Amino acid sequence: MIENGQKVKIHYTGTLDDGNQFDSSAGRDPLEFEMGAGMVIPGFETGVKDMAVGEKKSIHIPATEAYGEKRDEMVMEFEKSQLPEGLEPKAGMGLQMQGPQGQPVPVQITAVAEETITIDANHPLAGQNLNFELELVEVN
Incomplete structure (x- = not known):
C-alpha cells in the first residue's frame, strides 16, 4: 500500500469509454505525483495506491471521481x-x-x-468516464 506523502512515478494511457485516447505518457517521462496531495483526480489516486512497482493494471474511473459531471x-x-x-x-x-x-x-x-x-467553462473531460492502463515505475 502506497502511503500519503510518498511520491510515485507511473506510466499511463487514458481512454474514454468509446475507446478514444485523450492522454498518454508514452514517449515521455512517467507522471510523477505525491499521494494524498490532490495533484491528480481522486479515482486515479485510488487506482494507484495498492499497486506494486512493476505492476500493470487497468482502471475505470466514473465521471464523479474524475472531472465531475457537466454543470x-x-x-x-x-x-x-x-x-x-x-x-x-x-x-x-x-x-x-x-x-x-x-x-x-x-x-x-x-x-x-x-x-x-x-x-x-466545464473541464473538457467533465461528464466522461475515464479508463487508464497503468504501470507503476517507482515509489519514493
Whole structure:
C-alpha cells in the first residue's frame, strides 16, 4: 500500500469509454505525483495506491471521481463587446478567462450569435468516464 506523502512515478494511457485516447505518457517521462496531495483526480489516486512497482493494471474511473459531471451553470453567455479587440470568435475556439481570485480558467466557445457568444467553462473531460492502463515505475 502506497502511503500519503510518498511520491510515485507511473506510466499511463487514458481512454474514454468509446475507446478514444485523450492522454498518454508514452514517449515521455512517467507522471510523477505525491499521494494524498490532490495533484491528480481522486479515482486515479485510488487506482494507484495498492499497486506494486512493476505492476500493470487497468482502471475505470466514473465521471464523479474524475472531472465531475457537466454543470449547466458553467455554460454562460457574454456580449461580444466584452472580448479583446480584434478577436474573431468561432465555435470550438479556446479562450482563457479569469476566475474570482484572478486564476486562469480555460473555456471553450460553444456558440456564436450576432451580439453574443456562449462559452463552456466545464473541464473538457467533465461528464466522461475515464479508463487508464497503468504501470507503476517507482515509489519514493
